[in-house]
Amino acid sequence: MPIDFSTLPKDELTFLKLRALYEAAGYSPYKMRRFEEYSLYLDNSSFLGGSSVLTFQGPGGKLLALKPDVTLGIAKNARIEDDKPVKVYYRESVYRTDRGGTEFREINQMGLEYMGKGGDGEALAICELALRSLVEIDEKFVFAVSHMGLVSALVEEAGVTSTARKKAVMDCIRSRNAHDIAAAGGISAAAAQQLADALVRGDTAFPAALGRVSKVARSEAARFAVEELGALYDRLSATRYGNNVRLDFSILNAVDYYNGVIFQGFVERVPKAILSGGRYDGLLAKRGEGYVATGFALYLDELNACYPTAREVEK
Amino acid sequence: MTVSIALPKGRLGSKVYKLLEQCGYTARESIDDSRKLVFENEERGVRYFLVKPSDVAIYVEYGAADLGVAGKDILAESGADVYELLDLGFGKCRMCVAAKEDYKEDTSRPVVVATKFPNVAREYYSSTGRDIEVIKLSGSIELAPILGMSDVIVDIVETGTTLRENRLEVKEEIFPISARLIANKVAYKFKEKEINEIAEKLSGVTV
Numbered sequence: 001m002p003i004d005f006s007t008l009p010k011d012e013l014t015f016l017k018l019r020a021l022y023e024a025a026g027y028s029p030y031k032m033r034r035f036e037e038y039s040l041y042l043d044n045s046s047f048l049g050g051s052s053v054l055t056f057q058g059p060g061g062k063l064l065a066l067k068p069d070v071t072l073g074i075a076k077n078a079r080i081e082d083d084k085p086v087k088v089y090y091r092e093s094v095y096r097t098d099r100g101g102t103e104f105r106e107i108n109q110m111g112l113e114y115m116g117k118g119g120d121g122e123a124l125a126i127c128e129l130a131l132r133s134l135v136e137i138d139e140k141f142v143f144a145v146s147h148m149g150l151v152s153a154l155v156e157e158a159g160v161t162s163t164a165r166k167k168a169v170m171d172c173i174r175s176r177n178a179h180d181i182a183a184a185g186g187i188s189a190a191a192a193q194q195l196a197d198a199l200v201r202g203d204t205a206f207p208a209a210l211g212r213v214s215k216v217a218r219s220e221a222a223r224f225a226v227e228e229l230g231a232l233y234d235r236l237s238a239t240r241y242g243n244n245v246r247l248d249f250s251i252l253n254a255v256d257y258y259n260g261v262i263f264q265g266f267v268e269r270v271p272k273a274i275l276s277g278g279r280y281d282g283l284l285a286k287r288g289e290g291y292v293a294t295g296f297a298l299y300l301d302e303l304n305a306c307y308p309t310a311r312e313v314e315k
Numbered sequence: 316m317t318v319s320i321a322l323p324k325g326r327l328g329s330k331v332y333k334l335l336e337q338c339g340y341t342a343r344e345s346i347d348d349s350r351k352l353v354f355e356n357e358e359r360g361v362r363y364f365l366v367k368p369s370d371v372a373i374y375v376e377y378g379a380a381d382l383g384v385a386g387k388d389i390l391a392e393s394g395a396d397v398y399e400l401l402d403l404g405f406g407k408c409r410m411c412v413a414a415k416e417d418y419k420e421d422t423s424r425p426v427v428v429a430t431k432f433p434n435v436a437r438e439y440y441s442s443t444g445r446d447i448e449v450i451k452l453s454g455s456i457e458l459a460p461i462l463g464m465s466d467v468i469v470d471i472v473e474t475g476t477t478l479r480e481n482r483l484e485v486k487e488e489i490f491p492i493s494a495r496l497i498a499n500k501v502a503y504k505f506k507e508k509e510i511n512e513i514a515e516k517l518s519g520v521t522v
Contacts, residue, residue: 140505142505144504164442175397176398176400176498176503177399179401179402180402203508203511204504246504250500266501266505268501268505270501271377271378271499271502272378272500273500273501
């Protein structure tokens, strides 16, 4: 009897489509242990963005944790060889608290990670894979791109130096709040306006937004980031989804963790980001120089409520 | 594309609606003289919801409304993950720490804080490195230090008259408050042109 795919919930259907997409791109499936030593998450707490970890004592007395994240586990356990990068995709449950920190949730997550020596080109390829993942879910999507290095460089160039002030300015950028930047950063109205014009105001059409930001990118780090974003847009606009790609500096998350291009994916039906990722070389810094790490996660849980199956629609 | 706007019931909502009306975003019927909660004008591409002021940010964050108007106090307390597009410049007041005029802080124990805004209070005192004990109240906050229930209060101060009448005074200002135009982050990505047009027009009639 042929399989009736119309009865499959959206998360299952998406998993099947994306598995084929990722395997065709040379990625292998990766299965994680359900729990890890708690110390792994304690040592990388900034990466988890303050989310609590569900812990319990293992048989040997060690404190274990139900994994709140997949990337840290892969970075710790995968064998990364100089001539053989880790290229994996996964589907796992992770356990985190909600924003208020009051309740733990099991989150059904799919994702993809690249970790290896060199591989700037692969980082671009992963962005395209992320975009193509959104296409498989819904062609009405927005792929929003930003660059952590560029945002940090421009905030510093504006004269914001203390950690607390930087965080406050990043919060303003994250909430498209141009009016509070001067007070948050303790900088002049003129410097705040220049920062807001580059990173907050104006439309997010990629070429226009890149043009605005390149006018104020003076430092070497900022110029390099602008070039990187330009190369990424060239690659993504060669697909037929160039209009879906936006340069949107408000998509800041895990500020201490990402160091390069970051991105998020949105579909019209779901009122929150369903895809989130970027470049996080810092996680491999202990292994030495020259390692590149890029990846993304898709939050499959969000899909089923917003995309009923054909049978559910009939009912 | 229709943009849905959550307005706070009451004076603030009426004021914002009048400004939106001035910008051409009428609801076809008066929102003041009705028990209806939803008003739509397809021609103008707007739909209004009237909701409890403290719920506006929630409606916007969860995508039930694309835009909304909420005070900075509510945004700071809820920590809603929304865009804050515009400072509308009215509904101005201050979030303050206030205490009895003769209050002397006892640094040998945590400060007891009575407030409607526990998250704001915790964040403020955490930034100063001071340990606190929070008593959450829903109203008449000024009573708490008078009756000796708390050392200080963290509350909104408009003119300071209520504080003075109760022999309290502002000890610290935490942040200024005014009404803000907020947007759902995903709606903004799909209705950027429409939302920015509303924000720009509103900015033209409020500044």
